[in-house]
Amino acid sequence: MIKVAIIGTGAISTSHIDAFLAFQDQCKIVALCDIYSEKAQKQAKDFDLDVEIYNEYKDVMARNDIDLVSICTPPYTHADITIEALEQGKHVIVEKPMASSLEECDAMNAAAEQSGKILSVIAQNxxxxxxxxxxxxxxxxxxxxxxxxxxxxxxxxxxxxxxxxxxxxxxxxxxxxxxxxxxxxxxxxxxxxxxxxxxxxxxxxxxxxxxxxxxxxxxxxxxxxxxxxxxxxxxxxxxxxxxxxxxxxxxxxxxxxxxxxxxxxxxxxxxxxxxxxxxxxxxxxxxxxxQYEGHAGQIQDVLLAIEGKKDVLVTGKDGRxxxxxxxxxxxxxxxxxxxxxxxxxxxxxxxxxxxxxxATYFYEKKKSIDNFATNEITTGGKYE
Structure with missing residues (x-):
């Protein structure tokens, strides 16, 4: 059984949770982490998950029983969290975009190569x-x-x-x-x-x-x-x-x-x-x-790769x-x-x-809120 931790429980994490729950014979979500712990608690309640809640990702990485980390945080955090997870011997699936810079991508890919673990970048479409x-x-x-x-x-x-x-x-x-x-x-x-x-x-x-x-x-x-x-x-x-x-x-x-x-x-x-x-x-x-499309299709791809049944389709080099x-x-x-x-x-x-x-700066940001009341989003990809 592949044990999974999800870092970041904002809107896109719902797609990851839904996807992992489609493969309960292969994996189990055991931890949710967010700097706003109430968001993680809400996701756990909404999906009826028996998980540990964390607000520091380094505490998640310290667990030896976690095999796969799913990173759903803002782009500027992707490199640090990914590298830490790989160095701790965990496979990683990270949301798009892979990172904020090519330099960070190169560091992430180097960490994946050193660790021998899988690094896959979300490209669900x-x-x-x-x-x-x-x-x-x-x-x-x-x-x-x-x-x-x-x-x-x-x-x-x-x-x-x-x-x-x-x-x-x-x-x-x-x-x-x-x-x-x-x-x-x-x-x-x-x-x-x-x-x-x-x-x-x-x-x-x-x-x-x-x-x-x-x-x-x-x-x-x-x-x-x-x-x-x-x-x-x-x-x-x-x-x-x-x-x-x-x-x-x-x-x-x-x-x-x-x-x-x-x-x-x-x-x-x-x-x-x-x-x-x-x-x-x-x-x-x-x-x-x-049979499975979108995030579920890609997460199935990663799970099968972890089990040694195929090569992962979307690698860190693809993301870079x-x-x-x-x-x-x-x-x-x-x-x-x-x-x-x-x-x-x-x-x-x-x-x-x-x-x-x-980079070209068009305007100054005029407002900043911690969270929206709704977690509902659209991810495109219907192609009808």
């Missing part, structure tokens, strides 16, 4: 049937070379969203919608299509003058082979339509699922390529639906590469320049201190 099926279609190469990719990471958050004490601050949240919302789609984009060689980006804050960080950014990525990608990250889009579209040489596919294939007439104008559409649709349909692309977006938009990838220690945004010094 990979663990959906539409995404897994789309990945299979792209891997089949039926579409030919990818020419253009469109990523619409559209979310909507009201003005009060940034009232929470750690949100809206470069120091604590690490960034705005590009880091904390579009991270899902940027991870999937990178997983499916690889890293671009260069990015050029702009960002703004158009609707939240109570936050230092951006609420919209638009990025163009360029690949070595000349193909282009555009990524829009936003918390100002009503309806929250989220999609990834891949335009290949021979066909177009997307999530939400749609396939269109064209072949040229004698004059170069298109006509439908029904045969190719049928082949791509067959490849999509051949992939089974996942996703943050690398986001960091390049911030560097480009803040300094007004195109940024070549990969990013190393010479990047002015490599360290947390570098981010705080060089």
């Amino acid at each position: 990979r663990f959906t049937s539409p995404m897994m099926k789309l990945k299979s279609v792209l891997d089949s190469k039926l579409m030919g070379k990818i020419l253009h990719t469109q990523v619409d990471s559209f979310w909507w958050r009201g003005y009060s969203y940034y009232d929470l004490w750690w949100r809206g601050l470069w120091e604590k949240e690490g960034g705005g919608c590009t880091l904390n919302h579009a991270v899902h789609h940027i991870d999937i984009f990178r997983w499916m299509n690889g890293m671009p060689a260069e990015v050029t980006a702009v960002m703004s804050n158009v609707a939240h003058d109570n936050a230092e960080v951006e609420d919209i950014s638009i990025t163009i990525g360029r690949y070595v082979n000349g193909s282009l990608a555009q990524i829009t990250s936003s918390v100002v889009h009503h309806g929250e339509e989220q999609q990834l579209i891949f335009q290949g040489e021979f066909a177009r596919v997307s999530v939400p699922w749609k396939v269109t294939a064209s072949k040229p007439q004698e004059n170069g104008f298109p006509e439908i390529n029904e045969e190719l559409e049928s082949k791509i649709q067959q490849e999509y349909d051949l992939q089974p639906n996942l 590469e996703t943050l690398e692309l986001i960091t390049a977006i911030y560097q480009s938009s803040s300094l007004g320049e195109s940024v070549a990838l990969p990013l190393g220690k010479n990047s002015p945004f490599y360290s947390r201190e570098g981010v705080l010094k060089n």
Whole structure:
């Protein structure tokens, strides 16, 4: 039985608790920890959990019986807690974004390598049937070379969203919608299509003058082979339509699922390529639906990896590469320049201190509250 501790019992912890409870034959939650102990107590009561409550994460780490730590705290705390857990011989699953800087990511990955323990970064939107099926279609190469990719990471958050004490601050949240919302789609984009060689980006804050960080950014990525990608990250889009579209040489596919294939007439104008559409649709349909999706799917993946039954799908190196692309977006938009990838220690945004010094600050945070009355949130990923 894998014994689990959850550090941080804010809104996202509910998704983790629900997920772990789906696998009670494999794991058991034995500890909850939060600097606001009443929040941990409420979660324990709401889910009828027989657990120890802590308000210091180091006290949790001191327990020898805990195998896996699930970290649901604000981004600026991820590195310290993760490294401590790994050094204490515990596996770690940490919420997105992996950390506040590439320097912290590198330290976390080094600790994982030294400890020999699993470090996985939450990317729950990979663990959906539409995404897994789309990945299979792209891997089949039926579409030919990818020419253009469109990523619409559209979310909507009201003005009060940034009232929470750690949100809206470069120091604590690490960034705005590009880091904390579009991270899902940027991870999937990178997983499916690889890293671009260069990015050029702009960002703004158009609707939240109570936050230092951006609420919209638009990025163009360029690949070595000349193909282009555009990524829009936003918390100002009503309806929250989220999609990834891949335009290949021979066909177009997307999530939400749609396939269109064209072949040229004698004059170069298109006509439908029904045969190719049928082949791509067959490849999509051949992939089974996942039994567990979202956080449950990813937590199952980690539990199976701990049991030695598979390799974990989303590693610390994956988390670092996703943050690398986001960091390049911030560097480009803040300094007004195109940024070549990969990013190393010479990047002015490599360290947390570098981010705080060089990032664009839009507004001052105007209000700070400890907690909201409700823990209800939405995590996207429907793709319908």
